Amino acid sequence: MYGLDYFFMQGANGLVIGCLYALMALGLTLIFSVLKVINFAHGEFYMIGGYMSYFLVTLVGGVNPFLGVLFGMVVLLVIGSTFDYLFLRPMHRGEVDRPAEYAILVTFGLSFFLQNLVLGVAGPFPHRTPSFMEGGVRIGTISISADRLIAAGLALVLMLALLAFIKMSWTGMAMRAVSQDQDAASVTGINPLRMSNIAFAIGAALAGASGALIAPIFSIVPDVGVLPSLRSFIIVVLGGMGSIKGAILGGIIIGLVESLGAAFIPDMSRALAYRQLYGLMIFVLVLLFRPRGLFGEAQ
Amino acid sequence: MRRLVVVLTLICFMCISTTMVVASETKEKEPINIGVVLPMSPPGAYASGNPMWWAALQAAEEVNEAGGILGREVVAILGDTRGVPEEARAATERLITKDKVVGVVGNYHSSCALAQIDLFRDHNVPYIGAEPWSDDVTAKGYKQVFRISITNSLYTDITVAWTIAAGFKRIGVIQEITDWGLGVNKQLKAAWDKAGIKNETAFTDMKTEDFTETLARFNQWDPPADMFFGSITGPGAFRIIKQAYDMGFSPSKKTVFYATNSCLNPEVWEVAGKAAKYIVVTQIGLPPSAYTEVTKRENEKFEQKYGRLMNATVMEAYDAFMLMCEAIKKAGSTDPDKIIDALENIKWTGMRGEYYFPYGSKNPVPADKPAYMWHQWPDVSEYLFQYTEVGQKPEDGTVIWPPKWSQLPKGQYFVPVK
Numbered sequence: 001m002y003g004l005d006y007f008f009m010q011g012a013n014g015l016v017i018g019c020l021y022a023l024m025a026l027g028l029t030l031i032f033s034v035l036k037v038i039n040f041a042h043g044e045f046y047m048i049g050g051y052m053s054y055f056l057v058t059l060v061g062g063v064n065p066f067l068g069v070l071f072g073m074v075v076l077l078v079i080g081s082t083f084d085y086l087f088l089r090p091m092h093r094g095e096v097d098r099p100a101e102y103a104i105l106v107t108f109g110l111s112f113f114l115q116n117l118v119l120g121v122a123g124p125f126p127h128r129t130p131s132f133m134e135g136g137v138r139i140g141t142i143s144i145s146a147d148r149l150i151a152a153g154l155a156l157v158l159m160l161a162l163l164a165f166i167k168m169s170w171t172g173m174a175m176r177a178v179s180q181d182q183d184a185a186s187v188t189g190i191n192p193l194r195m196s197n198i199a200f201a202i203g204a205a206l207a208g209a210s211g212a213l214i215a216p217i218f219s220i221v222p223d224v225g226v227l228p229s230l231r232s233f234i235i236v237v238l239g240g241m242g243s244i245k246g247a248i249l250g251g252i253i254i255g256l257v258e259s260l261g262a263a264f265i266p267d268m269s270r271a272l273a274y275r276q277l278y279g280l281m282i283f284v285l286v287l288l289f290r291p292r293g294l295f296g297e298a299q
Numbered sequence: 300m301r302r303l304v305v306v307l308t309l310i311c312f313m314c315i316s317t318t319m320v321v322a323s324e325t326k327e328k329e330p331i332n333i334g335v336v337l338p339m340s341p342p343g344a345y346a347s348g349n350p351m352w353w354a355a356l357q358a359a360e361e362v363n364e365a366g367g368i369l370g371r372e373v374v375a376i377l378g379d380t381r382g383v384p385e386e387a388r389a390a391t392e393r394l395i396t397k398d399k400v401v402g403v404v405g406n407y408h409s410s411c412a413l414a415q416i417d418l419f420r421d422h423n424v425p426y427i428g429a430e431p432w433s434d435d436v437t438a439k440g441y442k443q444v445f446r447i448s449i450t451n452s453l454y455t456d457i458t459v460a461w462t463i464a465a466g467f468k469r470i471g472v473i474q475e476i477t478d479w480g481l482g483v484n485k486q487l488k489a490a491w492d493k494a495g496i497k498n499e500t501a502f503t504d505m506k507t508e509d510f511t512e513t514l515a516r517f518n519q520w521d522p523p524a525d526m527f528f529g530s531i532t533g534p535g536a537f538r539i540i541k542q543a544y545d546m547g548f549s550p551s552k553k554t555v556f557y558a559t560n561s562c563l564n565p566e567v568w569e570v571a572g573k574a575a576k577y578i579v580v581t582q583i584g585l586p587p588s589a590y591t592e593v594t595k596r597e598n599e600k601f602e603q604k605y606g607r608l609m610n611a612t613v614m615e616a617y618d619a620f621m622l623m624c625e626a627i628k629k630a631g632s633t634d635p636d637k638i639i640d641a642l643e644n645i646k647w648t649g650m651r652g653e654y655y656f657p658y659g660s661k662n663p664v665p666a667d668k669p670a671y672m673w674h675q676w677p678d679v680s681e682y683l684f685q686y687t688e689v690g691q692k693p694e695d696g697t698v699i700w701p702p703k704w705s706q707l708p709k710g711q712y713f714v715p716v717k
Contacts, residue, residue, distance in 0.1 A: 002519065013511055115341060124339075124349040126534040128570040136545065145545050218508045219570045221534050223341030227506055263512035272513045273476060273502040 002264065005141045010263035011256065012142045016152040018255020020210055023155040024228055025235035025247040026162060027206030033179040033242030034199035037088065040107040042207050043229025044114035045076050049208025050215035050224065051122055052076075054129045065132050065216060069154065072212035073205040080204025083110060084197045092193050119222040129215040151213040158209055159248055162202070166244065175199050179242060231279070238283045240296025249294060254279040330372040331633060333359075333623055334394035334403035336380050336387060336415065337616070342506070343382020344533050346564070347407050351429065351616035352377060353605055355404070357597070358620040368627050375620065376400060380411045387411035388418060395422045401633040402426065402626070404619035407612065409433035410478040419443040425626070425638045429619040430612050432479050438670040442660055443635070445642055445674040447622065447651075448615055449583045449681055451479065452669060455486040457681045458557075458581070461700040463494050465712035467525040467555075470498040471517040473539060474530045475505040484530065505531055510539050511546065518548040528557045536561035537570035544574030552716050555579060563610035563693045572689070577716045579685045579699065584611040584651045586682050586704045587694045594650045608692065609650070618649035643674075652678055685714050 024046055031039045039045075052075045053068030087106045091099045133146035166172035177185035178195040186192050211225065218224070235254055239246025261278035265271035286294065335355045337348035359375040367373055376398045378390030387408075394400045395418065402425045406412040412431035419426040420441045428436050428446035432454060437446045462470065470491060474484045484500055491498045501513045517524055527549040529539040536559050543549045543556065550556040556578045561567075563582060567575045585594065597617060601609045609617070623638075625647045630637035643659040656674050658664045664672045682704050684696035698706045699713050707714070 002516075006515065006519065010512055010515065013509075017509060119340060119345065124345040125564065125566045126346060126537060126570055127566070128537075128572075143546075218538055219534055221346070224534075226341065227508065259509075259512055263516065268499060268501050268513070268516060271501065271516075272473065272507065272510070273504065275507065275509075276504070 006263070007260075008140075009142050009144075010259050012139075012144055013148070014256035014259025015252060016144060016148045016255075017259060018252035019152040019155040019159075020214060020251075021228070021231060021235060021255050022248045022251025023158055023213070024207050024210035025232040025239070025251050026159060026244060027203035027210070028232045029236045029239065029242055029244060029247040030162075030199055030206070031203035032236065033244075034175050035084075035088065035092075035103075035196045037091075037103040037107070037200075038233075039200075039203065040104060040229075041083075041110040041114060042203075042232055043225025043227075044111050044118075045080070045204045045207035045225070046211035046214075046228050047118065047220065047222065047225035048079065048114060049073065049076055049211030050129070050220035051118060051127075051211075052208065053212035053215050054127050054220060057129050058127075065130055066154075068129060068215075069209055069212040072208045076204040076208030077201045080201040081197055083204075084200035088196070088200065089193060092196055115222050115225075122222065124222070126219045126221045127215075128219040129212070131216045145217070147216045151217060154213055155210070158206065162206070163244065171195070171198060227276075231276075234279055234283050238286055238293055240293030243293065243295035246293055246295035253282060257282050328371060330374040331368055331627060332374050332376050332394075332398050332400045333620065334378055334391070334398065334400035334405075335375050335616075335620065336378040336390060336394070336403055336405040336411070338382040338407050338411070339377065339379040340381050343380060343411075344407050345382075346533060346566075347430075347561070347612055348379075350605065350607070350609070350613045351405065351407065354601065354609060354613045354617040355620045357601060357604070358617050358624070362621070362624050368624055369631065369633075373624060378403075378405075380406070380408065382408050382411065384410050384414035388414050391415045391418045395424055400424065401635070402623045402638060404623050405429050405616065406431045408477065408479070409436065409482070412436050413478060416441055416444050423635045425623070425635055425642060427619040427623055427642075429615040433482050434669070434671040435482075436671070437673045437675045440664075440670065440673045442639055442674075445656060445676075447619055447654060447676045447679065449679045450671050450675065451483045451486055452671060453679065454581070454583075454681060455483060455490055457683075457701065459487065459490040459494065461683055461712065462491070462496065462526060464700070465526075465555075468496060469520065469522065469524045470496055470526045470528060471520070471524040472498065472500040472528040472530055473510060473513060474500050474502050474528075475532065475535070476502050477505060479532075480505075480530060487528075503531070503535075505533055505535055507531075507535060508538065510535075510542050514539070514543050514546060514548055518546060523553045524549075525553075526555045526557055530559060532559050532561045534570070537567050537575075540567070540571040540578060541574045544571070550574070550577040550716050555713055557581075560611060565607060565692070568690050576686055576689050576691075577714065579683055579713060580693065580696070581681060581683055582611050582693060583679065583681050584614055585680060586684070586698050588698075588704065591648060591650065591652070593648060597650055608694070610693065611651070614650040618651055618654070621649055622647060622654055652680070687714055 028042050049072035052072040056071045057063050057068040096102045131147050132150040136143045174190045175195045178192045182192045235250040239250030257278045262271050262275045338344050339348045355375050362373045378394045380387035404427045407430045409431040430448045432451050434450050558578045558580050562580045598609050626638050626641040630641040646655045658672050683700040684698045686696050698704050
């Protein structure tokens, strides 16, 4: 019943969605690797990125949706940097007794605050940013919506840009140094507080970019970030906590597994209902045999 | 000395009497609190809950402008269920024990209503269900519980009748996993199986974003599906239309798209765009041709204030609140048993028709009627319409079912995609 064409089409869809998952997870892993903080407001950064893009494109009018993505990223850079400065810096400075618990509580609080703020300001009704490009794109026998292809392409560009930034720029190397050993980095003249701030801002911006790219495809509502946030945690642990390569590969794996699972599990009545489960099963299997994740470092 | 004691006793007695009279008058001037339970925040269907709350506020405002009830102001007090049964129970307990509500109206999610009705029974608080469709809400036969929305069974009957008349032979369904969804799907499947209509359902969480793979599976059917039912409420209802359309599945010349009443909201055009043209939507209530004066008046007022028309669920919230106020007025008291008695004997015309409850404590549901008819408004109507232009309001869509209201030529049951 399902030929090879069908398999390639579903695989392509999974790959495309996986790139978007990876982009969001990349932001989360970057924050964790430098700040050692699990950001429970990551889904809300994703949501705000979508809303910012929507507002710019629809309220200003005549604006290219690509600029909406950029705008979403800039806003999240500011929000991320401000939040880190106001709420996480005391923790970095050692002014907080139980920093791990503090970070969890404060990011959870931010998550509830942002969701309800957006609900109050933007209202409860769903919205969708206008498409990057209407219609579909045909590559051989595979047909994919243009929006998804463009979003995946931009996500890849952003991921490559981040990799280049981390590997080749002074700030990127300084962030890597802080993620490895904050005290040693500080001794060499690197300001860990500044690097943490930059990492949090960039992590938030990546989540925002992901939300802005998804907004023309899936639409946005105040709680649109809840499921992607959960998925990002799975991807980050699957790929290895703090591993950028791991987050990218983990995102693509989860995207493919979800897509192919829903497409091929014989019992159609359940295949879609268990979509989130397929990724979780891979996650559990990997952790059973490789507890540090695909690219995590051994303790 | 004795005289002094007598005078002091008289003074005390007068003070106590005055205090009691003042307290009694103050109590009588206290507002009448009516609880409104709705999903107002995630993870519930807050896009439906918020406008329902606005409608309840509109009703409360009108009652107070007319002088209140029993000389007292009416206050609508919100209980946010968040669409979660446990939170619905907690919100209801707060309304009953802290806010001392004399009655409760509302609910969107059947799961929340089912979690709350035991509380209404235990605390003897009258409740009017605005939108929970699960048959069990009234089938349990609690004297406190009334309902003015449709039930899963009534909805199923009308939907199945249309699919049979339209001659559909193969139906695909993506169904949300909720108390409402599972209940309605079970009944639809049984009815379609009995009618010899091939049908297959893929179940899903209502928060699912991507339906592409499953839609592609339905799109592979040979022969193709005649009808596809995107049985999801909330934002998913819009996403599924766009995704089904983008892959050329439905709505299309070969496959009719049947959507839930979430697609009454104008956001369907923003999210689904031109994909929503030709979808068939269910509307619980009267078609525009049968609107009462109350319907037109209240709808206009709502649109002026909130920039959008009322859909059926919003009208239900308005009617439920007004009905509770009418029952208190009729009872002449806030005593729950008197209110319940008043509801059982009420006849009141709201936005969706004349409300009454034929079956209750004085006239139990006969054996040949289903149990959910207990305290159920029997005249709740449903019609199906189809959007035939992009950006169309529901009122301007083409009514396709039932035949008494259909705007199509005889023997035609939907508008084919051009």
